[in-house]
Amino acid sequence: MNETIQTILNRRSIRAYESRQIDEHELQEILLAGEYAPTAMGQQPWHFTVLQNPDLIEKLQTLCKASFLNSDNASLREIATREDFQVFYNAPTLVIISGNSKAIAPLQDCVLSMANMLLAATSLGIGSCWVHSPMMVYGSADGAASLSNIGIDFPKGYEPYAAAVFGYSAQPLPKAGPRNSDTVTMIR
Numbered sequence: 001m002n003e004t005i006q007t008i009l010n011r012r013s014i015r016a017y018e019s020r021q022i023d024e025h026e027l028q029e030i031l032l033a034g035e036y037a038p039t040a041m042g043q044q045p046w047h048f049t050v051l052q053n054p055d056l057i058e059k060l061q062t063l064c065k066a067s068f069l070n071s072d073n074a075s076l077r078e079i080a081t082r083e084d085f086q087v088f089y090n091a092p093t094l095v096i097i098s099g100n101s102k103a104i105a106p107l108q109d110c111v112l113s114m115a116n117m118l119l120a121a122t123s124l125g126i127g128s129c130w131v132h133s134p135m136m137v138y139g140s141a142d143g144a145a146s147l148s149n150i151g152i153d154f155p156k157g158y159e160p161y162a163a164a165v166f167g168y169s170a171q172p173l174p175k176a177g178p179r180n181s182d183t184v185t186m187i188r
């Protein structure tokens with residue numbers, strides 16, 4: 001198995017992080033990997049918002065908690081009442097990829113870009129975890145305004161489609177769950 005496929009198989013969602021910030025050069029490499037994802041008609045309709053200010057990440061966590069508590073999903077409401085509720089796992093870096101909502105396929109473009117970034121991080125020994133709550137906040141009533149109020153603005157006409165935290169892992173590498181069977185149909 002080659003190194004790239006091994007990296008893909010080794011990537012796991014990490015949910016405990018060291019407080020030290022990731023290396024700046026490695027962050028730039030991760031972002032570069034994100035910029036080299038395929039996009040519909042090569043539009044590259046994305047913008048990368050990198051948050052490394054702990055106070056700002058904490059403010060966003062507060063908004064996430066409110067959107068969980070206001071959700072009509074009972075499990076989300078229950079999670080948000082837990083004392084250790086922590087959507088970003090104290091990771092030092094959060095990246096939100098927003099996309100031009102008028103592009104051909106902004107959701108797919110941004111998600112593929114984030115997938116590249118998660119794999120690039122794994123290859124560099126940096127842990128990561130997709131976090132969905134920034135998109136939930138944005139989608140809630142007055143969500144865009146609440147984000148703007150705390151200083152998170154996206155380019156005009158752009159919406160957040162993908163978000164993930166990055167940092168050095170402070171936990172043993174989780175085991176991959178079993179893969180579903182019967183997921184391939186060969187037509188030859």
Ligand SMILES: Cc1cc2nc3c(=O)[nH]c(=O)nc-3n(C[C@H](O)[C@H](O)[C@H](O)COP(=O)(O)O)c2cc1C
Binds near residue numbers: 132174
């Ligand atoms: C669309 C999407 C949303 C996710 N949202 C979250 C999230 O909000 N918080 C979280 O801890 N993990 C989240 N995850 C990570 C999944 O829980 C994780 O990928 C899955 O359990 C498989 O584990 P693995 O990534 O270690 O292989 C999300 C993954 C995807 C693809």
